[in-house]
Amino acid sequence: MLTLFDTALGRPCPLEPRDAGRLGIYLCGPTVSGEPHLGHGRVTVTWDILRRYLAWSGLDVRFVSNVTDIEDKVIARAAEEHRPVEEVAARYEALWWQVMDELGVLRPDATPHATEFVGQMVAAVAELLDRGHAYEGGDGVYFSTSSVPGYGLLAHQDLATLRAGARVEASEEAAKRSPLDFVLWKLAKPGEPWWPSPWGRGRPGWHTECVVMSLGLLGEGFDLHLGGLDLAFPHHENERAQALALGRAFARHWAHNGLVVDERGEKMSKSVGNITSLPDLLRSYDPRALRLVVLGARYRSPMDVSPQALAHARGALENLDSFARETRDLPPAEPDPGTLAGFRQHMDDDFDTPGALAVIFGAVRAARADRARAPALAAAVRTCCQDALGLPLRGAEEALGKEVADLVARRDAARRRRDWAEADSIRARLVALGYVVEDTPAGTSLHRQH
RNA sequence: GGCGGCGUGGCCGAGUGGUUCAGGCAAGGGCCUGCAAAGCCCUGUACACCAGUUCGAUUCUGGUCGCCGCCUCCA
Numbered sequence: 001m002l003t004l005f006d007t008a009l010g011r012p013c014p015l016e017p018r019d020a021g022r023l024g025i026y027l028c029g030p031t032v033s034g035e036p037h038l039g040h041g042r043v044t045v046t047w048d049i050l051r052r053y054l055a056w057s058g059l060d061v062r063f064v065s066n067v068t069d070i071e072d073k074v075i076a077r078a079a080e081e082h083r084p085v086e087e088v089a090a091r092y093e094a095l096w097w098q099v100m101d102e103l104g105v106l107r108p109d110a111t112p113h114a115t116e117f118v119g120q121m122v123a124a125v126a127e128l129l130d131r132g133h134a135y136e137g138g139d140g141v142y143f144s145t146s147s148v149p150g151y152g153l154l155a156h157q158d159l160a161t162l163r164a165g166a167r168v169e170a171s172e173e174a175a176k177r178s179p180l181d182f183v184l185w186k187l188a189k190p191g192e193p194w195w196p197s198p199w200g201r202g203r204p205g206w207h208t209e210c211v212v213m214s215l216g217l218l219g220e221g222f223d224l225h226l227g228g229l230d231l232a233f234p235h236h237e238n239e240r241a242q243a244l245a246l247g248r249a250f251a252r253h254w255a256h257n258g259l260v261v262d263e264r265g266e267k268m269s270k271s272v273g274n275i276t277s278l279p280d281l282l283r284s285y286d287p288r289a290l291r292l293v294v295l296g297a298r299y300r301s302p303m304d305v306s307p308q309a310l311a312h313a314r315g316a317l318e319n320l321d322s323f324a325r326e327t328r329d330l331p332p333a334e335p336d337p338g339t340l341a342g343f344r345q346h347m348d349d350d351f352d353t354p355g356a357l358a359v360i361f362g363a364v365r366a367a368r369a370d371r372a373r374a375p376a377l378a379a380a381v382r383t384c385c386q387d388a389l390g391l392p393l394r395g396a397e398e399a400l401g402k403e404v405a406d407l408v409a410r411r412d413a414a415r416r417r418r419d420w421a422e423a424d425s426i427r428a429r430l431v432a433l434g435y436v437v438e439d440t441p442a443g444t445s446l447h448r449q450h
Numbered sequence: 451g452g453c454g455g456c457g458u459g460g461c462c463g464a465g466u467g468g469u470u471c472a473g474g475c476a477a478g479g480g481c482c483u484g485c486a487a488a489g490c491c492c493u494g495u496a497c498a499c500c501a502g503u504u505c506g507a508u509u510c511u512g513g514u515c516g517c518c519g520c521c522u523c524c525a
Contacts, residue, residue, distance in 0.1 A: 010454090028525075036525095043525040073523075152453095155521070161452050165521040180521095206523090228525030229454095235524090258455095259525075265456095265518060268525095296463065296474070300455090302518070304462080312462060312475040319474085322488060346464095354464050358473035368489065420484055427486080438487050445488095 002054065002348045004224075005300060007232055007254040008153050012350050015253060017223055022060045024218035025051065026251065028210060028227040028235070029065040029111070032092035033073040035277045036099050038260045038305050039228065039268055045294045046257045047226050048105040049389055053347055056388040064217045065108040066210060067093055070115050070203050075192055085193050099278045103287045104390050112213040114204065118195045120212045121204040124246065125184045125197070133245035134184055137175030141185040141199055143207075145178060148241045154254060155233040182238050184208055207238035214239075215248055225251035229300075230267075232256050261302045276305070289313040291391055295353040320385065323364045323378070324395030325447065333375035335383050339363040343384050353389075360384055398446055404433065412443045 006013040017023050027047050030040060055061045068074075069089040077092075078085040100107070114121075125141055128134040133147045145151050145159065152158050159180070166179040183205040188194035194201035214222060227236060236254065243250035259267050262274045269275065281290070290305070292313035297303050339359060346355030360381055367377035385391040400408065407426050414422035427437050435446045 030525080031523095039525045041525090046525095155453070157453050157521075162521060165452055167522055229519070230524055233520060234522085257525075259519070261518075267519065270524075292474090293462090298464080301463085302456080308475095309462065315475050316473095318488095326489080352464080354473070358464075361473055365490095415484090418484075424485070436487065439483080439485095440488090 002057075003350055004253065004255050005350050007236075007256050010156060013253060015224065017059070018221055018252060021058075022062070023054060023224065024062045024222035025064065025224045025226060026210070026214040026218060026222060027063070027065040027108070027225075028231055029067050029108075030093075030096055031068040031071050031073055031206075032089045032096060033071070033077040034092060035279055036096055037268070037275045037277050038281065039275070040096075041099075041103060041278050041281070041290055042260050042294060042303060042305070043226075043228050043257055044100060044105045045103055045291050046299050048103075049291075049295065049353065050226075050299075050351060051106065052390045053351075053388045056383075057344070062110075062218065063106075063108045064110045064112065064214065066213050067096075067111055067113045068206065068209065069093065069113050070118075070193060071206055095279070099282065102282050103278075103290065104392070106390070110217050112209075112217060114209040114213075117209060117212050117216070118204060120216060121208050122185070122195070122197045124208060124212050124242070125199075125204070128184065128242065128245055131245060131247075133242075135177065136199060137177075139175055140183050140187050140202060140205075142176055142181045143184050143238070143242065143245075145180040145182070145238075145241060148244045150244070151180075151237065151241055153240065154237045180234070182207055182234065184242075207235060208242065210235075211239045211242045211246075211250075214251070215243065221249035221252055223251070224253045224255060226255050226257075229256040229259055255299075257299045258297075258301045258303060260305055263304065263306050265302065265304075267302075281310075285310050286314065286317065288317055288391055291389070292317055295357050295389060295391070298354060299351050319361075320364070320381075320391075321394045321447070323367070323381065324393035325445075327367065327374060327378035327381075328395040330375040330378055333379045335380035336363065336373065336376040339377060339380035340384070343380075343388070347388070356384070356389075394447070398435075398448060400446065404430070404435075404446070408444045408446065415439070415444075 002015045003012045004015050005011065015023075027043070030036065051061055051063050070085070074089050075085055078088040081088060097107070125134065128143065129141065134141055134143050136142075152162050155162060163178065163180055185197055185199055185202050186205055187200050187202040193203060195203060214225065225236065232254070240250050261267055266272060266274065289310050290313070293303070293305055293309050296313065342359040342362075343356050346352040346359060349355070363377045363381050367374040367381070382393065385393055407430055411423050411426040411430075414426065430437050430446065434449050436449055438445045
C-alpha cells in the first residue's frame with residue numbers, strides 16, 4: 001500500500017481507502033482566466049502520475065477536479081478583453097484541456113464547474129448562517145474562522161498566531177470581523193455577473209465551491225484531497241473549516257506538491273513576472289520531457305523547470321526511446337517481477353518517483369547486458385513507463401515521406417556498393433532534415449531528433 | 451515576528467551511522483563501426499560551516515551562515 005506524506009498530520013501515512021479497493025480523489029483545478037503555466041503543469045502531471053500508478057496497482061480510482069469559471073480574475077479578464085465572462089471562461093478552459101491532452105494528463109472522471117453548483121453553494125452558505133458560522137457583512141456573507149475548532153490544522157498554526165501574521169486588505173477590513181475570515185457570497189457590483197440569493201444578487205466565494213463539489217461528487221470522508229502547496233493555506237484550510245462547520249466529514253488525507261521555482265530558486269508567480277506559459281513551452285519541448293522532469297524530483301520538493309532541466313530530460317528521454325527501438329522486436333514476455341517489485345517499493349514509499357526511475361534505468365542497463373532476460377526486462381520497463389507513469393516510449397519506426405524514403409533507399413544502395421562518399425552525403429542531408437541516422441544490420445534507421 | 455522546508459560530486463537529484471554502488475544528464479578515455487550514430491566498459495572519491503555524541507557521521511544532537519515557501523490572489 002502506498003504511503004503518502006499527509007499535510008494535516010505532518011508525517012507519512014498509509015493511504016487506506018474508505019471503501020476497499022476504491023479511492024476517491026479531489027484535485028483543485030484551474031481558474032480559467034488565462035493561459036496555463038508551468039505551475040499548473042507540475043500539479044496536473046504530478047497527480048496524473050499518482051492517479052495512473054494507483055489505477056495500475058489495481059485500485060478503482062475516481063478522480064474529480066473542478067474548473068473555476070466564475071471568480072474575480074475571470075471577471076477582470078473579461079473586462080480587459082471587453083468580452084462576456086462566459087466566453088472568456090470557455091475559451092481558456094478549451095485551451096486548458098488542449099494543453100492537458102498534449103501533456104498526456106488523463107481527463108478527470110468528473111469536472112464540476114463552479115457555475116453548475118451555485119444553487120448548492122447558496123444552500124451551503126444558508127446552512128452556515130443557520131449554524132452560526134457565518135455572518136452578513138456590508139458587501140456579502142463571511143465565514144467566521146474563529147467559530148470552528150482547530151482552524152489552522154493545515155498551516156500547523158493556531159488561530160491567534162495566524163491572525164498575528166495576517167495582512168489586512170483595506171477594502172475588506174470594514175466587512176470582516178477577523179482578517180482571517182473569508183467571503184462565502186459576494187454581492188455583485190453593477191455590470192458583474194450574478195445569481196439570486198437570500199442575501200441579494202451575487203456570486204459564490206472561491207473557497208466554497210470545492211467543499212460543495214468534492215462532498216457532492218465523492219461523498220463524505222473521501223480519500224484524498226490534492227493541490228499545490230500554496231493552496232494548503234488558506235484555500236484548503238477554509239474548505240475544511242466549512243465542511244467542519246457543516247458537520248460533514250471531509251478529506252481523510254491531504255497531499256500537496258512543491259512549487260515550481262525559477263533558476264534563482266524563487267517561486268514562479270505572476271507578480272514576480274517569472275512565469276512560463278505551457279503553450280509556449282510545448283512549442284519547444286516534447287511534453288514527455290516535462291513529465292520526466294517532474295518524475296526526476298520528489299513531489300514535495302521545489303522544482304526547477306529551466307531550459308537546462310528540460311534539456312537534461314530530453315537526453316534521458318532519448319536513452320529510453322532508443323531502448324524502446326532496440327527492444328521493439330523482442331518476443332512478448334511477462335514483465336520482470338524483480339523490476340516491478342523494486343519499482344513499486346519506491347512508488348509506495350511516499351511516491352518516490354526518482355527512486356522508481358532509477359529502477360527503470362537499472363532494468364534498461366540489465367536488458368542491454370543480458371539478451372536472455374531482455375524480453376522480460378523490456379516488458380517491465382514498458383509497463384512501468386507507459387502504464388504506471390504515463391510516459392509513452394517511442395519505439396516505432398517513423399512513417400517517412402516519399403522524399404525521405406527515397407534518400408534512405410539511395411543511401412542503402414550506396415552503402416551496399418561501398419560508396420562511402422555518397423552514403424555520407426545523403427546522411428548529411430537527412431541530418432539536416434532533422435533525423436538521427438543509425439546504421440543497423442537491416443539498413444538505415446531514422447528517428448526524429450526531439 | 452510565527453510556522454514549515456532546504457543546502458550532496460560539472461549540473462539535476464536520491465539515500466544511509468561504518469567495508470561496494472543511487473539514478474539521470476554532461477565530460478574524458480577505450481571497445482564496436484567504412485566513418486558515424488546507438489550501445490557497452492572504465493574514470494570523478496560529493497555531502498554549507500562549527501562544535502558535540504560515537505570506536506566511527508554526509509547520515510544523530512546543538513549552534514552558525516545562506517536560501518526558499520506559507521501567514522494576501524496563486525497550482
